Each structure stands twice: as structure tokens, then as C-alpha cells.
Amino acid sequence: MGPRFRGDDSIRAVGMIVLFTDFGLQGPYTGQMKAVLQQMAPGISIIDLFADAPAGNPKASAYLLAAYAQWFAAGTTFLCVVDPGVGGTRPPVVVEADERWYVGPGNGLFELIARHAAKTRSWDIDLQPQRLSASFHGRDLFAPVAAMLARGEPPPGRPRKDDADRRRDWPDDLAEIVYVDHFGNAMTGLRAATLAPNAKLAAAGRVLERARTFGDRPPGAAFWYENSNGLAEIAVNGGRADRDLGLAIGTPAEIVV
Amino acid sequence: MGPRFRGDDSIRAVGMIVLFTDFGLQGPYTGQMKAVLQQMAPGISIIDLFADAPAGNPKASAYLLAAYAQWFAAGTTFLCVVDPGVGGTRPPVVVEADERWYVGPGNGLFELIARHAAKTRSWDIDLQPQRLSASFHGRDLFAPVAAMLARGEPPPGRPRKDDADRRRDWPDDLAEIVYVDHFGNAMTGLRAATLAPNAKLAAAGRVLERARTFGDRPPGAAFWYENSNGLAEIAVNGGRADRDLGLAIGTPAEIVV
């Protein structure tokens, strides 16, 4: 029996700002965004969730974001930049979904967030910063909007009238690898809870069975399991699934029942 | 003569939480742990010490951690996750050693900390979070405990009665490379203060002499020196010791007197 304990599974992060980008770990981009956030929303926590979201790939990113965002509490603001069309015509948007807030490009990145939500609204951002670089809207446009939302201000924009930037043709779950982590584990865009208990995954010519965790399989064995954020993830006990099996972002991972 | 100055060599980091993991730099793991910490222990500083501790290697990590932890002040809480057995049977523990606090897996990671301490106590964690994933105890179990300790609360658990998870057979100093840094310098698990002034190190077929610092040797010369945290470290002036000499984690580095 442990002591009274609350908190780990309902992170009440009011005002917390979470970063989800493909900016990479190095270089000045994340730092400059944080400088804007700390200046405009002082005292509000900033969390680096992903700086290595699938690069230039809003579709794979959308499934990854949807799986991880739900772990955070109502009131969290997500600043999301996977934006191969920066400087082009994709709209800048704000999405509210189940009391969490999302700021970023309207290129499908929030499609699964919106689709899974019980309640969702969206806005076209019409903030006009005094200086807007052609290539860094994360710093010049999205970060100021995220700071405003985290401070509790309303979205600076007009409610969206159409849903021209929705991607209704995308599936509810994506039968592909969407992320490979530091340990070589390969996350799919499939929510494990939607799979039958005995479902197998076929990937890179292999058919993989489900395990509860690594220790359930002998060293060197490949398997899939429900990861700590609910995605079906392919792993090799004591090995690297990416190298050992030949998996990368985009590799199909089909359900076999 | 400089002005009055105190502070750089006695970091009074009451409440500071220091992260020591092998999670790697990318991905969501460190960010999710920090979200828990900031939620449960708001206002307490979090320091990323190592996110690239020797992967899956609690033994090498134990020597690295012991060398770096002593630089921090009494009152610091260390959240340490090098945990190849996650989901298995290794116990989750809290260790107090010389007024610093350590939370993580009882797999030897704290062996050298405990052995070098003047005074140490340990607890078996019996916190039972409402949601405990099979693969991410860093977020679901260890981070909540670290937050409680940093807030000044007692360890949520029972004092350890045995020391079944001690590693008394490990040496006091490890004559191997335990870490290679960004510059290619290779840290050993040997405390420089335990070596004779004229001690040499034999590694990868070379015998290396001691230098005070890089500038004491000609460009291209290999040597060892006492690094800024007291470990014997092998370096090449203007080069990379890892590549130039063929050193990696686990390479023996024997003392020659």
C-alpha cells in the first residue's frame, strides 16, 4: 500500500505550453521560440515534447501528436510546427479540442486531434505581427499566439467557417511507422486499444505477436506492444527494431488477425 | 583581486531536481517526465545533467553518476533512469547519501554513491500510481517520487531491510571508459585523486601520460588529465580521443605506475 497520491495520470497543466516540432534538436529555432514564449507569457512552464517529429510530414505527425496530446490535461496549449509549406498559402490556425489548445499550420497536423475530440472549434489566425519573416512563422506568428492562449486570452482570429483544411480522407489509424525513438523502437499510427487482443502486425516481411513488455520475450525477439501513450510499437528485446527489422517512418505495419 | 564571491563551488541547490538518464536527446521521454515534475513540484528548477548516460548500462552509469553528483549541493534530488529491466523485477528505490536524494531502479545504479557516502539510507518505493505503464516508470513512478522528495516530503516507502540490490563485487574505481563526450574525450571510471601523480593509463595499446590540460601538450598528442569533475579522462589535443585512439564505452583503461 502506498501513501495517498494523486497527479500522475491527470496532469492539470493549466497554462503549460508544450512544443511539438520538426525543428531538430540543434540550432537556434527552438530557443528563439522559447524566448518569445518566456517574454510574452512569463512564469508559464514550457515542455519540449518532440523537436524531432516526422520532418516535413504533417500526416505521420498528426497521428503521433494525437496519441501524445491526450496524456496532457485540459488547459494545455500545444505549439505545433511541422510546416513544409511555410511562406506558402496554408492557413495558420488555432484548434480547441476537449479543452486543449493547438496552434500551428492548417495542413492536416490537427486532423486526428479534431476527429477524436468530443468537442472541437477552430479559428483562422488573423494576428499581424509587426515583423513576420517568410521562413519562421513558429517564432513570429505561432509562438505569440500560443503565449496569448496560455495567458488565457481568446484566439486572435475568426471562427473557421469551412473546413477546407480538414483531411477527412485520412484513416482513423495509420498502419505505418510514424516515429522511431532513441532505442530504435518503431511507433505505428495504430492505437493499440483498437486492435484485437491477439492481433498480429506484419511489417518488413515479418509477422509480429503482441507482448506486454520487453521482459516477456527472449533477447533478440521482435514483437509489438502497447507503448506508454497507447500506440502499437514494434520492438526487439535487447536490440533495435529499426535496424534489426529494417523499419523507418513510412514503412507499412498492417494488422493481421 | 576579484570582488567578494561565493557560490560557484558550493551550489546550494535546495529543491533542485537533476535528471540522469539514457533516454537520449530526442523523443518525448524527457519532456513527459518534466511535465510531471513541473506539475507536481512547481517552481523547482530542473537540470538536464545527462540524457545520454551509458545506454542500458547501470554499471558504467554508476561511476559516472557518482563523479558528477558530488558537485551538487546537499538537498539536490537526482532522478536517475538507466533501467534495462523496466517492467521486470528490479526494485524501485530511494537512496539518501550525504543529504542528496536519488530515485530510480535498484540495479546497481546507486552502488558507488552509497559506497562513497559518509551516511546513507535507502527505501523500497511502495507508491502505487493510478496508472503505471509497463515501459515508462521514469514518468509514472520515479518522477512523482522525485517531485515529492524535492518538495521536502518523506520517501513514499519502507526502509530497506536487506541490501540484496547492492553490488559489493564492483570495484571502487572502474578501469574502463564510461563516457565519451561531444568532443571525443573519453572519461574513465577512475577518480584521478586516487592515482599517483605520475600514473600512466594504458588504453587501446597506448600508454598515456598525465597532463594538466590540453594546452600542455602539442597538437595531436594523446594524454590523460583530471577532468572538471575529478575523473581521469583521455583526450587528444586538437583531436578526438575516441576516433584517434579507438576508444568506446567499455574499453579497458588500466593504471600503469
Next chain:
Amino acid sequence: MGPRFRGDDSIRAVGMIVLFTDFGLQGPYTGQMKAVLQQMAPGISIIDLFADAPAGNPKASAYLLAAYAQWFAAGTTFLCVVDPGVGGTRPPVVVEADERWYVGPGNGLFELIARHAAKTRSWDIDLQPQRLSASFHGRDLFAPVAAMLARGEPPPGRPRKDDADRRRDWPDDLAEIVYVDHFGNAMTGLRAATLAPNAKLAAAGRVLERARTFGDRPPGAAFWYENSNGLAEIAVNGGRADRDLGLAIGTPAEIVV
């Protein structure tokens, strides 16, 4: 028309401390510097701008720093460590330039900052910390001084009488690659505002025209553009300029008019 909005282009970061180093992303170095800063200057924001400045290359770093520093507000303190001569004789300095403060080695790193400033002053640091490691002045000397400056204290040192560490022979703009970012884009040391509107850049055997942004060019096309911090940057739409063109730090990029 957007709502009233101020702030994105005048970041009033009083007390903010910005890190500019070549320490790399991994390892304990940045974390230990931050522990000193948070201990000595609690409550002051710390921004990671570059941890991957040109390694051991104060000259290339000087042009990069000058371009990025001007984006930050008066009152910002920059803790800058690109210091191949640590442990040698280069002087530790403080520079004030247009009300921003810089701390680091006097090895040319602040040459362009000083040269571009309307008003500049400098000091020789004479702080004598109780413990000064031979190899980590960033932690033991520069971080304490940065914390003091960020707290509003005067520089701990004497005004410089000579300018022996200036690099007056370095050009105002450097016609070379000074940084390659995560996307493979290659920044030059040339300020785009100094180039004619129709200026071309010759690099790695190619002559490149100017574009406003990526979308202005067909996929696969190479070009240069003014990046979000005013530097001329070479890019390939949908590709990587570093790989596709063969660019690295130090590659010449000459102006062709």
C-alpha cells in the same frame, strides 16, 4: 486586420540569459552551467540559443552570434563559450554592446558584436572563484559572471585599456558558410541587407540566385535567401543544401553581382 499586438519584434528580455556554445547537445556541460545560473540568478529565464556553434571556431561563431544577438532585447546577457584555448592565456572578458551584455573568452568571439555596435565597452574579468577547473571555465568562471550581470550587478573586473584581443583584420561580412542547420540549410557570414537585390552567390561551383522563400522555387532548385535573422542562407527547396551542393562550415560563398 488583427487585434492590437506588441511584443514579437521587441523582445524585452531584461535579465534573460542566452547560451551560445559549442558544447554539443549531449553530456553534462550545459546542464552544469545552468545549475550555476539557476543557483546564482534564481527566477531568471535561460534560453538555449546555440549549443552547436562552429566547434572550436571563434571566427565563424563571431558572425553567427552577431546576427542572432541583435534579435534579442536590450538587457539580455549572453553566455558565450567557443573556447579552444581554455586553460591557456586568452583573457576572460565582458563586453557591453548596445545595452546587451556578453561574457566569454577574448578570442575574437565578440569582434563583430563590438564592431557593429553604436556604443561598446569591455572589461577584463578578475573574478577569482574558489575552485577553477583547468578545462571548464564556462561553468566555473563565465557562468558566475553571467549570473551577476543578469542580476544587474556591475562586471567583476577592470575596464580594458588596450584592445589586444580585437580582430580588426577580420572582414565586416564573412563570405563563407558559418553554420549548417537541421534541415541542411547553409548560413553564410554575409548580412543579406548588405547585398544588392540581384546579387548572386557562388559556392561549391554553383552560382545561386536570390529567392524570397522556399515556395518561390521549384522542388530541387538551389537558391539563397535572407533568413529570419538577416543572414544570406543557401537552401534547396525540398532538399538539403549541405548534401546536394557539398557545403560545410568554411566553404567559400562569394558574392557575384
